[in-house]
């Protein structure tokens with residue numbers, strides 16, 4: 067969301083709107099799973115406000131690979 071529009075609970079309203087839309091169309095659904103990066107405190111606060119509870123955590127690793135360099139190798143100056 068554009069910074070100038072943050073702070074008006076629009077994120078929460080959007081997620082609630084989605085849930086109401088889903089409930090109308092798929093009333094048999096009993097459980098929902100949502101996910102977020104643990105670093106995204108604002109989004110986690112929205113999920114908690116809606117009543118979601120932590121159920122699992124996944125760890126992910128990212129490696130930037132530079133052209134011409136084998137992953138996992140250190141240059142002399144980095145050792």
Ligand SMILES: CC(C)(COP(=O)(O)OP(=O)(O)OC[C@H]1O[C@@H](n2cnc3c(N)ncnc32)[C@H](O)[C@@H]1OP(=O)(O)O)[C@@H](O)C(=O)NCCC(=O)NCCS
Nearest residue numbers: 067068071072073074075076077078101102103106108109
């Ligand atoms: C997630 C998001 C939409 C929530 O925004 P929102 O609905 O405006 O959040 P709230 O209205 O609950 O804001 C609560 C407070 O946090 C601030 N805030 C919200 N998101 C913020 C952010 N990303 N960085 C800094 N401050 C933020 C608001 O300004 C507000 O401050 P205030 O209480 O002093 O006014 C918004 O953080 C965002 O667009 N983030 C970047 C994209 C993103 O993370 N998307 C979701 C990916 S899963």
